[in-house]
Amino acid sequence: MQNELTLYNTLSRSKEKFTPINSGMAGMYVCGPTVYSDVHLGNCRTFISFDLIYRYLLHLGFKVRYVRNITDAGHLEGDRDEGDDKFTKKAKLEQLEPMEIVQKYTLGFHDVMREFNALPPSIEPTATGHICEQIEMIKEIIANGYAYEKNGTVYFDVEKYNKEFSYGQLTNRKLEELLEGTRELGGQDEKNGRLDFALWIVAKPETLMKWLSPWGWGFPGWHIECSAMSSKYLGDTFDIHGGGMDLQATHHTNEIAQSQACNHKAPVNYWMHTNMLTVNGVRMSKSAGNGFLPGELFTGNHALLEKGYSPMAVRFFMMQTHYRSTLDFSNEALQASEKGYARLMNAIKLLDKLKTADTSTSNIADLKQKCYDAMNDDFNAPVLVANLFEGARIINSVNDSKETITADDLATLKSMMHSFVFDVLGLKSEQSNSGNDTALKGVMEVILDIRKDAKERKDFAASDKLRNDLAKYKITIKDTKDGVTWSIEE
RNA sequence: GGUCCUGUGGCCGAGCGGUUAGGCAGAGCUCUGCAAAAGCUCCUACAGCGGUUCAAAUCCGCUCGGGACCUCCA
Incomplete structure (x- = not known):
């Protein structure tokens, strides 16, 4: 439509003309919520921002495949690759099965998105539904030499990766700088490098959500799900990847590394990041x-x-x-x-x-x-x-x-x-349904008629009383040149 | 400590080299029995100090605020 669409690409730190891989089509992946608790308003802002982007792409006539995942497995509390995942922890707290936690908060998330009038994505894949794809991807990364296994846990070798690719490209940082900002490995750490992160995490006896892998029972690390699911549904390289700015430095940086190490291709052409509330x-x-x-x-x-x-x-x-x-x-x-x-x-x-x-x-x-x-x-x-x-x-x-x-x-x-x-913009009228109620409409007609008579008699005390009394029920009366209108405020 | 972002009128928030952004609040006027709504007018700001330029909120430098990331978070 008149002139071209430009968008800000985090990779280049500048606005670029949007050129999709396939003309007239657009593939977009957005990191969705981790469903172990209620979404707060800040989370919603990101999804509403991408809803705007999705809607505008559709409006321009693009055939859009919009993938937004649900993280329903893994995701540890800290950075030490140990302890319970968020779902197990919450499940113990609420005395529910982990999948009951997932179900509860997924439904809650969908309800909220509906209230905000956000369109559902084309595909909403879950991490638990793509364990095989994640395992396959990890196997490939190991085969390519960018990951290693220690006691049932698989780590991504960041320093090795950085020799061939730029690990910190999304945040414009060098590996040495990143290493400086990281703490020394403690004696109990089994990782080879300080920046290495887990692709697969060994299950402990009490772990509730676990799957059998070539490295034994365990569960996927947080970052691998997005790499596996985005490439499955959008291809090894796709147009737009989005998410909150807080994901840029770690999650998205690791996603690029994983996909690059697996497919030997940059996964995304345009990285888009939304700011915080x-x-x-x-x-x-x-x-x-x-x-x-x-x-x-x-x-x-x-x-x-x-x-x-x-x-x-x-x-x-x-x-x-x-x-x-x-x-x-x-x-x-x-x-x-x-x-x-x-x-x-x-x-x-x-x-x-x-x-x-x-x-x-x-x-x-x-x-x-x-x-x-x-x-x-x-x-x-x-x-x-x-x-x-x-x-x-x-x-x-x-x-x-x-x-x-x-x-x-x-x-x-x-x-x-x-x-x-x-x-x-995805706005909609919030007119109350009661406005369509025929009985109410009839009553209002009668009342307005009485008021009209009062006004004609110049009995303003009576007409004002009707208007004021109706206001108590959030019904607003307006006298305009063309007659009287009424509306109900939510 | 490192990597960045940011400071706009009473409030929110665009703009990023030359134009009144816009919304809300406030003042006045028009319309109206009054009220509401609506319209018009007014309130014309860019943290501070230097520099570049014919011209700076907009570029550069310094100073002083605020914030994010580097650890789970959209």
Whole structure:
């Protein structure tokens, strides 16, 4: 669509024109959640950012295969490749089977994504469903000489790999620098090198989630699942790999090393990283204990929240910040978004009621182009939103007969507003269902009729009482030139 | 200690060499019985100090803040 899509590639640290491997198609892999606890809002931001990217690629007409995994195995608590995996630990805590933990939090994750109106990915593979692929990949890496086995655990040999490839390329660091920042190996460590990481981890007698491998019973290391599943579904080299910025230095660095060591090819053309959500300037994270659960945000049931915010208000809040900038949470900012979102949606509702004229006072084609320019510039949603507000302004002005619009321009404006707001930004109307209730509609008609009579008699005390009483039930009455309207606030 | 990012009006947040970003809040006006909504107008900022340039929020240097990663985290 008008001009080309560019995106910021972490590999080159610059914006690049997006050229897919296969014309008209796009393969995208995004690191999904580890389902051992509830997703917090910070996690959601990443997935909502990539939902925007997915939606825009679809809007541009790309045939997109979007793969987002579910990590449901392995993933140790520390960096020492020992102890329980996160699922076993949580299972013991909640007295459930590990797979019950997985099921519980996977369902919770899907519920939250649905609330945020995030499209489901094309494929959502699980680590436990791809143990064979991971074992095969590890075997290949060992065969190629980049990994070694010690007592049932397989380690990736980072220093050997670095002799031929650049291990720190994603974060622009040299191996010597990385080694300096790592602690010395303790006496009990069996790894050869300080930076070596586990591909496969030996099971202990009490380990609950384990599989039989050529190296005995064990479970996969965290990084190998993404390498195995991305190459299975998208090929040895694919277009876009995304994830949160916190995964860049370790997880994605190791993914590149694994895939390169296995397939002798760079796995990804464009690496995209989304920035963190912060609270009072500090990153929201599970370990910092400053995260909210989406449910707490919707209900307002949290010490930091003054009130509840609807999923769409929150989504809109996120869309007003670029995905590579940190987004700082605050009640004030969220309330501003809530109002701005309502303003935008109200304008869209007016689109169907506008009267057309022989001339247009605004350049709609130009505005539409600006929307594309914003999104083509590394998915700049905040600028898109600014342009959509310009659209809202035009709609309101035409509605007030302060400006005019031709039928053709109105059709363009309408399709532009709808496709960008609903399809690309992924917003949806939060109109209460009760508004469609025929009984309620009837009652409102009767009430408004009574009020109309009162107003005609200049009995404003009576008409105001009706309006104020209805307000208690969050029903808003507006007297406009063309008559009375009513709506229910969520 | 190392690798980076960042500091924009009351708040959030784009811009990254020459234009009013935008939203919210605030003030005034128009419309209205009033209210709400909407429109118009106003509030015109870029941490500090130097430098480059015809021109800097935007590039360079220094100073002072804030943050991330280097250890599990989206």
